[in-house]
Amino acid sequence: MRLAGFYAFAATVALLPALFPDNYFVVVVGASAGLNVILAVGLNLLMGYAGQISLGHAAFFGLGAYASAILTTRFGWPSLLALAAGLIAAGLLAWAFARPILRLRGHYLAMATLGFGVIVHVIMVQATGWTGGPDGLAGVPPLDLFGWEVSGDLQWYGVIMAAALLAVWLSLNLVDSPVGRALRAVHGSEFAAQMMGVDTARAKTQAFVVSALFAAFAGSLFAHQQAFVSPDSFDLTVSVELVTMVVLGGLASTFGAACGAIALTLLQQALVVFEDYEMLIHGALLMAVMIFLPQGLFVGLTQAARRLGSALVRSRPSVAA
């Protein structure tokens, strides 16, 4: 029962390409929605459960992507080894950075993570010898999964969605583990959690490292899928979009984050039609959702549905009796 939502999600993901084969919206937009699901679910562990904001998460996404791109094109590493190296690099960086940065609160934390993201982005643009600078790196070889080279939109859809399902499953289990409970305690009140014997610094560090790993993983897949990386895909706008996905869906809900990721991906596709009005509508929608549905779309709507359900039950006393 606990994983019922997960199975429903998995079935939908598997059925969509069967029902609409070769549909651009399903296969291509779906794949990019899948990557965003991994990113948002990972960031939600940090933001929704540990209650720590990160305005620089695109940096870890980029780290994974550039690790894969640089190691495969410049050094001829096999793609899985490069992916693992990207994960290790992102994990270590997050771990080293976590202690000093997670001592900060509220807006100071927002500033520090934002600064971190800007610094990593500047390095991507400036270290041209390694990263190819603003032009980026082209010719990233296809992802090689033990002899199977992923190619074509449909295969990529499958790989990315499998990864997204893995991310959702991991997140659901993590949240229900002792680590997850410690994180929620930190979110409630860090000081009170400390009094209850929770090692809050450790819990926050774990959340930060895990969410960085999710992001770096998505980054590696992204680099291989696009066969190209450039700094534009990892700038502040992307960090803000990631935060938006998590908050849009509803904080502290794995499915909320996943829904937010899918909703924002679809929205961006839909807004392209409006060309110059895209920015205006994007900004207005962000404000409107936050003002009128502060718990997010997914959480807000499920709560509304539950209230409606209980109202219906109460209006029929014979059933209740």
Place this chain on the structure above:
Amino acid sequence: MFEQVFQFLVTGITVGSLYALVGLGFALIYNASDVVNFAQGEFVMLGAMAAIALLSAGLPLPLAAVVATLLAVGVGLLLERFAIEPAAGASVVATIIITIGAAIFLRGIALLLWGKDFHTLPPFSGDAPIRLGGATVLPQSLWVLAATGVLVALVRAFFDRTLLGKALLACSFNRTAAQAVGINVKVMLRLAYGLSAGLGAVAGILIAPITFSSYEAGVMLGLKGFSAAIVGGIGNPMGAVAGGLLLGVLEALGAGLVSSGYKDAIAFLFVLMVLFFEPTGLFGHKVAERV
């Protein structure tokens, strides 16, 4: 070498003054409402772009500057009324997203009004450089310094000497208590947003002759202003001014002596270092969490 460093200092103090003005706007709004307004940089952009548009529509420069500032004040008031007020009591993350949404919205309006092109204002009093020791100073830099000095002094006097300023301060200390002694907190909030939008717009108009302005020009300036406010300890107006000057000088020295491409990275590295050692900024108050 010494002359070069002196030149970098002049540049740094000029840019730092603008960061100080933007940071001051952050501090004002934070004080009044506990909100960090990520649309602050967009006020700077609106000020600059509106002044440029009004000038090319035939208005004389001083009048264009005044009207552009008033326009930005109006936008600030609208932002407070329609985006901040309805979301009273929202979490820190929610207010960050709302103001980021507002920033994107304002950028979208600027894009529709003025397109993607870069624009610039003519300097207020010519562009013949003034020699000062071994360095050269543009007349516009002197305008920036003088205007910043006057505005900072005015804001200070406003808080120290006027009843209105003290009422605003009272709201930042304790909103309920302020309400209880008869201060209209709502009006004070609007005052803070209008004031800080005006400060931002003036910064934008001052810098418009030095750099190019476009619909995106406010993003980095906003971030640097936020950095200034954070380095100074958020909610401390004079701390934000000091933070802005410090940031501008360091950035100019870093750009000149290390690498101009890494200028923004150097600025943010400095901010991170400050936070690592002083988690509430250089001049901030220590806070205790209540259980």
